[in-house]
Amino acid sequence: MKIICSKSNLSKGVNIALKAVPSKTTMPILECILIDATANQIKFVTNDMELGIETMVDGTISEKGMIALDAKIFSEIIRKLPDNDVTIQTDDKLNTLITCEKAKFNIPGKSGEDFVYLPMIERDASITLSQFTLKEMIRQTIFSIAVNENNKLMTGELFEIKDNYLKIVSLDGHRIAIRRMELAKDYEDRKIIVPGKTLNEISKILSGEVDDQVTIYFTKNHILFEFDQTLVLSRLIEGEYFRIDQMLSSDYETKLKINKKEFLSCIDRATLLVREGDKKPIIINITDTSMVLTIDSAMGSMDEEIDIVKEGKDILIGFNPKFLIDALRVIDDEEITIYLVNPKAPCFIKDDKGSYTYLILPVNFSQAR
Amino acid sequence: MKIICSKSNLSKGVNIALKAVPSKTTMPILECILIDATANQIKFVTNDMELGIETMVDGTISEKGMIALDAKIFSEIIRKLPDNDVTIQTDDKLNTLITCEKAKFNIPGKSGEDFVYLPMIERDASITLSQFTLKEMIRQTIFSIAVNENNKLMTGELFEIKDNYLKIVSLDGHRIAIRRMELAKDYEDRKIIVPGKTLNEISKILSGEVDDQVTIYFTKNHILFEFDQTLVLSRLIEGEYFRIDQMLSSDYETKLKINKKEFLSCIDRATLLVREGDKKPIIINITDTSMVLTIDSAMGSMDEEIDIVKEGKDILIGFNPKFLIDALRVIDDEEITIYLVNPKAPCFIKDDKGSYTYLILPVNFSQAR
Structure with missing residues (x-):
């Protein structure tokens, strides 16, 4: 040669x-x-x-x-x-x-x-979207897959095509991340689970340009990404994904709007008092027009107040700060809306269009304290 | 408070x-x-x-x-x-x-x-130079101090003030780095050994601006750097530094001029075939107007030719590539001059003004091969 x-x-x-x-x-x-x-x-x-x-x-x-x-x-x-x-x-x-x-x-x-060649797969069912969209949708969900392999299903992401929408879902038992977007054409309904590793690698290769397309082919056991001069073929994770619909409720007792950057900086500051591996919750006290965040650890304590716009009841609730940070980091909106029910029920961060939903379970802080 | x-x-x-x-x-x-x-x-x-x-x-x-x-x-x-x-x-x-x-x-x-306060020291003997110069002189010599503590003297750098010149010397048993520069004023002769750690840290704090000054005070056991709004005080290393003058000779059999960047890129390429910890020498064959670099390892072999201007004898000599790379990286000159005697004698990379001298011992490659 x-x-x-x-x-x-x-x-x-x-x-x-x-x-x-x-x-x-x-x-x-x-x-x-x-x-x-x-x-x-x-x-x-x-x-x-x-x-x-x-x-x-x-x-x-x-x-x-x-x-x-x-x-x-x-x-x-x-x-x-x-x-x-x-x-x-x-x-x-x-x-x-x-x-x-x-x-x-x-x-x-x-x-x-x-060399072990890639298996030939039938290029039958497919969807086409921009590389930018796919890369963004992965970035905005991949952080909440499970890291350990105890439950194989949790190490992948659900790709669901239904009613002309692509929905990507990840969850790790403490939180759920969902991104949804409308497809340009009508496609057949389909549900597959793609390994997280595949999605991480494909993210690094995708140009991320709005004008560059990627075509995704599905078979029973494989997913094939075709773009530019490249083919990426991955096995799928076998099994039935979790039924998340029953975990998603639109009822709430408290609804609040908050500046995302301010909220994120505040949690970021609070967490410096938490040593890695230490499970200190951040405590959020919502009253009238303000939210007070408090953290208390062996290293010291911190509290900070943020202005909010609130509808509904006052609430005192605790969270693992990492879960809040992960979700807030990938949301592009300047102002976000948070829905709460009670200190033991999950909170939802979601937009009105339903393009993203982040569910986070609270922490029982009276015990953790 | x-x-x-x-x-x-x-x-x-x-x-x-x-x-x-x-x-x-x-x-x-x-x-x-x-x-x-x-x-x-x-x-x-x-x-x-x-x-x-x-x-x-x-x-x-x-x-x-x-x-x-x-x-x-x-x-x-x-x-x-x-x-x-x-x-x-x-x-x-x-x-x-x-x-x-x-x-x-x-x-x-x-x-x-x-708190343990810093000892008060007398601000008696001192020199003043630009922060840029001090930072550069440290950068251009610090890489050849010894890493392990077996010989304490080798973990520091000699600061020698003599005949109106500041000379900084470091050595690790395989190589010597010397930087020399003229001082603006006349100072008393003096020789001290400053810990490498101190010099690494001070380098990070110095602005590196030509117009910013730093004043260095010497006492028997301490060195004090005073600049901007900061004082840095360090203990000195006790003992008598190595007599390097007798290792420096100006005799040579081969003198060559070479483009520094080309030489450095070539060695850099060659070393990718050497696994860390593996002591493969790079072999340099100097004949007439060209230098051929060769490396041979379990991973493969590489050779490359570079144009040079030569005076004196042909020579075949081997080096630890790391030592050449370290010296070449800190030299700012586009073209450098190398002096060689024989395959067992050290090579010198130095400029005509005597502002820098790098001595590197060769490797006996007939055995190492």
């Missing part, structure tokens, strides 16, 4: 492909990037058996062929080469010569035949 | 004072910043028993007094407060109330009486 590509095209391809290289694996071939130039296009392929990536790299093929190169070394070499044309050439013994200007690297390769 | 300062002045003072707060100590009082407002100025004082800092903070004293506050908590609070005036007030029980706008923090303080 002999190919010539610009350093910048190689860099782009490598950076995308790296996202599906496993950090630990019992199959050393998967630590490689497969360079496939057997047809008329140069493709970089990686696969960690759950997530697979295939991306086209612009360049010239002088001699068709393929080679698998250690992803880490190959990416380091590309990154440090001068900004010029790079030639990648292999010999019969799979030795690979990478040259750029006067620099010559010689590294051993592995046979491309040994 | 009651003082009022702007958040930005407090931040500035805290950031400077933090540099002398020990991370580990058997004396908990030293984990504090002492706020001393007993006289007509607000001073922040910190001391880790080797390094001490005293910095003035602009503000108003409503009630004289002093308090020692946990440095970590205090700095975090200041950092997260809104950008406005901050009031710090203590009561009889040393409880400290920090208020800014509607935010109120309450943290316990410690008696300032228990």
Whole structure:
């Protein structure tokens, strides 16, 4: 195989492909990037058996062929080469010569035949949306998936297409995050659970531009993202997702509007008195037109008052400050609306259009104190 | 005590004072910043028993007094407060109330009486130079002090004032770094060894501006840096520094001029084939008008040619690439001159003015290979 590509095209391809290289694996071939130039296009392929990536790299093929190169070394070499044309050439013994200007690297390769190709999937049911939207929807929900693997379902996000809307849901047992948006066309109803890891990686590859599109294909066991010159294929999480509808209620006793930035800064200040792992709640006392936040820990105490606009009853309620911070950080609105029922019922932060809903369970602070 | 300062002045003072707060100590009082407002100025004082800092903070004293506050908590609070005036007030029980706008923090303080004050030193012998120069001279030498404490002298830098020149020297047994510059005035000859840690911390505090001055006072056991509104006092390392003059020779067999950036990028590329802890030398083959760098490791091999201007003999010599990289990174010249004698003698990178000299010992690569 002999190919010539610009350093910048190689860099782009490598950076995308790296996202599906496993950090630990019992199959050393998967630590490689497969360079496939057997047809008329140069493709970089990686696969960690759950997530697979295939991306086209612009360049010239002088001699068709393929080679698998250690992803880490190959990416380091590309990154440090001068900004010029790079030639990648292999010999019969799979030795690979990478040259750029006067620099010559010689590294051993592995046979491309040994590589685990991505499964072919049927491109049947699909939806198309802007890369910006998908990236935002992931960012605004991914923080509330569960970190530990005790409940596999909680490590993924529900993608639900229904009545012409895409709804993304994540939950970890203490909170729920929901983002919803209208689709441009009518699609068939569908429910799948996508691994959180896949969504994290795809977020890093998506351009995030409003004008760039991404098409998502669904099969029974896989999801395929197609955009720019890249395909990202992931297994789905099997099982039935939690029925969240019964947890969402629109009844409330207290409704308040508050400046988001002010609320966030205040909680942020309060939490500096809480050591990591220490489960100190932040106590919120809502009376008339003000909200007083209080925190009390071994390091000291803090309180601060914020102006609000309130409807309904006064309430005293405690929260894990991290859950509030996580939700507030991803909301773009300047002013947010919070709905409360009583000190033991979940609070809701949601907008009128129903484009986002964050449910957070309160903390029983009389005990925690 | 009651003082009022702007958040930005407090931040500035805290950031400077933090540099002398020990991370580990058997004396908990030293984990504090002492706020001393007993006289007509607000001073922040910190001391880790080797390094001490005293910095003035602009503000108003409503009630004289002093308090020692946990440095970590205090700095975090200041950092997260809104950008406005901050009031710090203590009561009889040393409880400290920090208020800014509607935010109120309450943290316990410690008696300032228990704090270990900086020793008074005589301000006798001194030199004055620009903060830029001092910061640069430290940056250009500090990388070659020894990291481990086996030889205490090697963990510091020699400051030598002689014949109207300030010379800073560091060495770790494999290399020597020397920076020399002419002083504006005539000073008495003097030789002291300053701890590397002190120089690292002072570098972070110095503005680095050409127009800002720093005055350095010397006593038998201490060095005192005075600049802006800050005093930094450090113990010296006792002992007699190495006689480096006998290691410096101006004889050479090969002299070459090379583009620094090209040389550095080339070594940088070569080292990506070397795993950390692996002692692979880079081999340099100098013939006529070119230099070929070669590296050979379990990961692969690399070679690259660079144009040079050479006087004298051809030579084949090996180096630890890290030592070359460290020196090349801090040299500002576009073109550098390297002097070589034979494959077992040290190489010198130095300029004609004698403002810098980097000595690097070669590696016996026939064995290492």
